[in-house]
Amino acid sequence: MVAALRPRPYRSVLYIPGSKERALDKARELDCDAIIFDLEDAVAPDEKANARALLARVLAEADFGGRARIVRVNGLDTDWGREDAIALAAAIRAGAMVDAILVPKVSSPADLDTVAALVPDIPLWAMMETALGMLNAAAIAAHPRLEGMVMGTNDLARELGSRFRQDRLAMQAGLGLCLLAARAYGRIIVDGVYNAFKDEAGLMAECEQGRDMGFDGKTLIHPAQLAIANAAFAPSEAEIDLARRQIAAFEEAKAAGQGVAVVDGRIVENLHVATARQALARAEAIAERAK
Known part of the structure; x- marks a missing residue:
């Protein structure tokens, strides 16, 4: 049976480095629907352990209001991914508030299975950012623990060897496959980031494209992008x-x-x-x- 789409809004999903205490504190006041607390790309290798401990404490103590709290762990093929998952499971048992765990570079349902075993009962989200992930989107969306999907368009572009275009021509096949899979199984799905955070017109155009395609919202890399995404993905x-x-x-x-x-x-x-x-x-x- 296909799960029902959740009414909780995901118009603006902001990445916050898990190693930056000041940024974590500021995030409590930002007008975003969800926060991705990032332990992966935004954290340097020598800061991984510190970020993991800091984030566990913050999520146990800080009030993020109605914002969804999503933690992106490192991949299980790295030196840090398994420890991230084990530490998160312990932190949740100790009272840390986590709404979902975001697993990077999901190419098949098996990539979710290990995290699902290490962190029971917490919904999983999948980063969709590999060519194989696009081809396996339906199987990934069908995973029983999956709640949402996040497009990783930067990594996908790198893997495809594609050039940036305002119309995102190279992304259309992957975006469409993931959207179809998400809707078939009632999953949340948010669009990839727009890198030029000072380019408001470009961001607005990409948000409108994503909204018209059917995405629930957009991942963002800077608080300056919040207002545009919130407006674009809300009913007028x-x-x-x-x-x-x-x-x-x-x-x-x-x-x-x-x-x-x-x-x-x-x-x-x-x-x-x-x-x-x-x-x-x-x-x-x-x-x-x-x-």
Whole structure:
């Protein structure tokens, strides 16, 4: 049975280095829906152990409000991945608040199995950033412990040998495969990062592209990107108004014994009403997160 999509918003998913105490403290006040506490790429090799201990303490003591707390561990093929998972399991037992563990470079369901065994009961997320991962996206999405998927477009571009294009032509096949897999199994899926954090127009265009494709939100590398992502992946006032009118018109038509309604010159059927209810649920979840 396919899991239902969660109403919790994931418009803005911000990477924070697990080794930077000041950044971890500041994150509690940032307007993001989720935080990826990173023990992998953002942490130098000689800081891995310190970052692991610091993050365990912070997640036990700090209040991050309604923001989802996701920890990205190092890969299990590195010197640090297994210790990350073991330390996280111990920290969670001791009271650290962790909503999910993000596993890097997932190329098959087997890459999730070891982490699932080391850290029981906590949802897993998969970094989708390898060519093999794209080809195995459906099998990965079907993993019973998986809750979400994160596009790792930088690593994917490196593996493909592709050049940057504003339209992300080289990414389209992988993005589409992962989106199809996520939706088939009811998983959350967020788009990859936009590297030029001072380029607001470029970020906005990529957010709009991701939103129109169907992503739940976007991973971000800088707090300056939050407002644009939050706006792009939230239902607009016009969309909320239309959703309400579609639901009202359809209910009125149904009460009159009709199977369809008409709003703004367009047919409204059951499927449109379901989409409208999803939009209102997202808007309500965003408002709740902001409290």
